[in-house]
Every structure is written in structure tokens, then in C-alpha cells.
Amino acid sequence: MIKKYLFSSLATAVLAVSASAYDTAKAENMNHFYSHLTQQACADSxxxxxxxxxxxxxxxxxxxxxxxxxxxxxxxxxxxxxxxxxxxxxxxxxxxxxxxxxxxxxxxxxxxxxxxxxxxxxxxxxxxxxxxxxxxxxxxxxxxxxxxxxxxxxx
Structure with missing residues (x-):
């Protein structure tokens, strides 16, 4: 029972760390900024x-x-x-x-x-x-x- 609890706690911690490997809000801002950089936009820059x-x-x-x-x-x-x-x-x-x-x-x-x-x-x-x-x-x-x-x- 203790092994299962420790294993599930460890798995949850690992998944939580993996899920927060980057800043979602910053990624959204970067996506908004860079999504406009099409080939034509770069050529006309x-x-x-x-x-x-x-x-x-x-x-x-x-x-x-x-x-x-x-x-x-x-x-x-x-x-x-x-x-x-x-x-x-x-x-x-x-x-x-x-x-x-x-x-x-x-x-x-x-x-x-x-x-x-x-x-x-x-x-x-x-x-x-x-x-x-x-x-x-x-x-x-x-x-x-x-x-x-x-x-x-x-x-």
C-alpha cells in the first residue's frame, strides 16, 4: 500500500514538473507575436x-x-x-x-x-x-x- 502511494505520488510529481516545463502565458504571447511572421511578412519586413x-x-x-x-x-x-x-x-x-x-x-x-x-x-x-x-x-x-x-x- 505504501509502495503504491509513493509510486503514485512520485508519478504525479513527475507529471506536474513535465506539465509546467515552460511558461504557458509567455508561450501564448510568443505565439501571438511570431504567428504573424509569414514568408511574405518577412519579405516585406x-x-x-x-x-x-x-x-x-x-x-x-x-x-x-x-x-x-x-x-x-x-x-x-x-x-x-x-x-x-x-x-x-x-x-x-x-x-x-x-x-x-x-x-x-x-x-x-x-x-x-x-x-x-x-x-x-x-x-x-x-x-x-x-x-x-x-x-x-x-x-x-x-x-x-x-x-x-x-x-x-x-x-
Whole structure:
């Protein structure tokens, strides 16, 4: 009798742990967010911007923020010195104090080394309500390649 009770208690505990292996509410939110990402929606996406587009924004003196999400170490070697630039590493970005620094009235172009972290950050910012967030496709590498005499902002 005790063995049956222990076995059924253990089985119930195992099933309960398995049933709650993920957060159902978060999964529903993610499903709502990602269910709109059809092939056509991805093809038509305004999520990405190019280095040339960013250089044009500089030349046109457009209002935007270039959000550098690379590590402090990466930023120490190569940093963005534009007045449009803001450096907040990914690991600290979603802290309230840092989110409060982000503008809501102008585009935010998220940049990292090659674009991978920027995609994750942009999706996260969009999920919490930021509307004008874009990924610099190709990251800092693409921006450096686009920064040439033809594209550089005039002083």
C-alpha cells in the first residue's frame, strides 16, 4: 500500500514538473507575436536597414538613435562617437533605467558587430512595445563598409 502511494505520488510529481516545463502565458504571447511572421511578412519586413540607409540618415541629419549593444570590451576597441550613438550592452539593456533612456519618438537602429545580437535585441524591444526599432543589417561591419567618401556625412 505504501509502495503504491509513493509510486503514485512520485508519478504525479513527475507529471506536474513535465506539465509546467515552460511558461504557458509567455508561450501564448510568443505565439501571438511570431504567428504573424509569414514568408511574405518577412519579405516585406522593415525590420532591417542597411549601412547605406544609415549613412543617408546621417547626411540628412535625421533624428534617430544608433543603439550599440556590443560588450563594453568591444566598445573600448571600436566605438561610435556620433551624437546619435548610445552604447548599452545587451546584458544591461532590459533594465528599467536603461530602457527609460531609449527614445520613443524617433527610430532606433540597433547595431552590434555583425547583426546577430541586434536581431535578438530588436525583437525583444518590439515585444515590449517599442515601435520604431530596426536592425542594422550586417552590423558595425556593414556601417564601416558604407562609410566611404560617397556616403559619409558632410560637415
Amino acid at each position: 522593415k525590420l532591417f536597414t542597411t549601412g547605406e540607409d544609415v549613412m543617408k540618415m546621417f547626411r540628412d541629419k535625421a533624428k534617430f538613435t544608433l543603439l550599440d549593444v556590443r560588450t563594453t570590451g568591444e566598445n573600448a576597441i571600436v566605438s561610435l562617437s556620433s551624437e546619435n550613438a548610445m552604447h548599452i550592452p545587451v546584458k544591461n539593456l532590459f533594465e528599467k533605467a536603461n530602457l527609460d533612456k531609449l527614445p520613443t519618438d524617433q527610430p532606433i537602429i540597433v547595431v552590434c558587430h555583425s547583426g546577430t545580437r541586434a536581431v535578438m535585441v530588436t525583437m525583444g524591444l518590439k515585444q515590449i512595445g517599442f515601435k520604431q526599432v530596426h536592425v542594422l543589417k550586417g552590423g558595425l561591419v556593414a556601417l564601416a563598409e558604407a562609410n566611404n567618401p560617397k556616403n559619409a556625412p558632410l560637415k
